[in-house]
Amino acid sequence: MSSARSVFFEYVQSILIAVVLALxxxxxxxxxxxxxxxxxxxxxxxxxxxxxxKFYYRFTEPEIGDVLVFKYPVNESQDFIKRVVGRPGDVVELRDSQLYVNDIMIPESYIKEPHYGDFGPLEINAGEYFVLGDNRNNSKDSRDWGIVPEDNLVGKAHIIFWPLNRIGVIE
Structure with missing residues (x-):
C-alpha cells in the first residue's frame, strides 16, 4: 500500500513541478x-x-524593424503586435508612401502595399516607441493612438510555430 501511495505522490510532485516551471x-x-x-x-x-x-528587451532596446508585442496604450488589458519604426530621439515621417526616420528614407520590403496618406513629422520622446503595422492601409497603430511607452513592451516576436507550413523566424 505504501508503495502505491509513494508512486502517487511522486506523480503529483512531478506534475506540480512541471506546472510551476511552465508558469x-x-x-x-x-x-x-x-x-x-x-x-x-x-x-x-x-x-x-x-x-x-519576454526577456529579450531586458538586455537590449528595440531596434527599427523589430516586430514586438506590447500592451495597447489605450487598453492595457489587450496585447498588440506591430513593427518598431521610431525609437527615442528619432523624428518619424510618412510622406509620398515612404517612411522617413531622421530624414533618411527607410526601405520597407516587408509592407503589404504602399500606404496612403502622410503623417508627421513627429519626434519620439525618451522611453517611447513609434510602431506601425506592415499592412499600413489596414492597421490601427501609432498614427491613430500615439506612441508606445517603454513600460508597455511585452517582448520581441521571434518565431511562427503554427500553422506548420509557415514555421520560421520572423524577420
Missing part, C-alpha cells in the same frame, strides 16, 4: 501569442501563432 517560463521567458487580425500582413497572417521572447 515561470511563460511569465518571464517565452510566451505564445495568436494573431487575430491582418494588420501585420504579409509578415504575419491571421491565425498565425508565434513565440515572443
Amino acid at each position: 515561470l517560463i511563460r511569465t518571464f521567458i517565452f510566451q505564445p501569442f495568436y494573431i487575430p487580425s491582418g494588420s501585420m500582413e504579409p509578415t504575419l497572417q491571421v491565425r498565425d501563432r508565434i513565440i515572443v521572447s
Whole structure:
C-alpha cells in the first residue's frame, strides 16, 4: 500500500513541478501569442501563432524593424503586435508612401502595399516607441493612438510555430 501511495505522490510532485516551471517560463521567458487580425500582413497572417521572447528587451532596446508585442496604450488589458519604426530621439515621417526616420528614407520590403496618406513629422520622446503595422492601409497603430511607452513592451516576436507550413523566424 505504501508503495502505491509513494508512486502517487511522486506523480503529483512531478506534475506540480512541471506546472510551476511552465508558469515561470511563460511569465518571464517565452510566451505564445495568436494573431487575430491582418494588420501585420504579409509578415504575419491571421491565425498565425508565434513565440515572443519576454526577456529579450531586458538586455537590449528595440531596434527599427523589430516586430514586438506590447500592451495597447489605450487598453492595457489587450496585447498588440506591430513593427518598431521610431525609437527615442528619432523624428518619424510618412510622406509620398515612404517612411522617413531622421530624414533618411527607410526601405520597407516587408509592407503589404504602399500606404496612403502622410503623417508627421513627429519626434519620439525618451522611453517611447513609434510602431506601425506592415499592412499600413489596414492597421490601427501609432498614427491613430500615439506612441508606445517603454513600460508597455511585452517582448520581441521571434518565431511562427503554427500553422506548420509557415514555421520560421520572423524577420
